[in-house]
Amino acid sequence: MNIYISGLSYGVNNADLTNLFAEFGEVSSAKVILDRETGRSRGFAFVEMSNDTEGQKAIDELNGVEYDSKVISVSVARPREERPSNSRPHGGYNNSRRY
Incomplete structure (x- = not known):
């Protein structure tokens, strides 16, 4: 089980x-x-845990608790979404302008 943790101390x-x-x-x-x-x-x-039951227990027990002086959020990690490709050129002069 893949777990996402946010709000961590640096x-x-x-x-x-x-x-x-x-x-x-x-x-x-x-x-x-x-x-x-x-x-x-x-x-x-x-964090990746090999057992889903143990992973869910960790999520249930750790979500919303204070860790290293900050309240953390713990949840099941969602698959990474693919970003749409940008077909426009990056930076520089904008070729679409007409003078």
């Missing part, structure tokens, strides 16, 4: 999440999402 790391969710069962992976440019946490993460 100091929380992958090991912290693994330890938190391990109380409910086996954690396959835990990944805090980092900003590409700064390398700093973006305040959300994904």
Whole structure:
């Protein structure tokens, strides 16, 4: 089961999440999402648990609780939606203008 966690303190790391969710069962992976440019946490993460029942118990028990001085939201992760491709050229001069 893939789990989405938001509202995380910027100091929380992958090991912290693994330890938190391990109380409910086996954690396959835990990944805090980092900003590409700064390398700093973006305040959300994904945890994968091998057992759906244990994952649901973790969601039920952890959603809305205070963790590292912030109230976190925990839910089932939704599949990533594909962004529509933008066929227009990026940046620069706008070729559609007429003078």
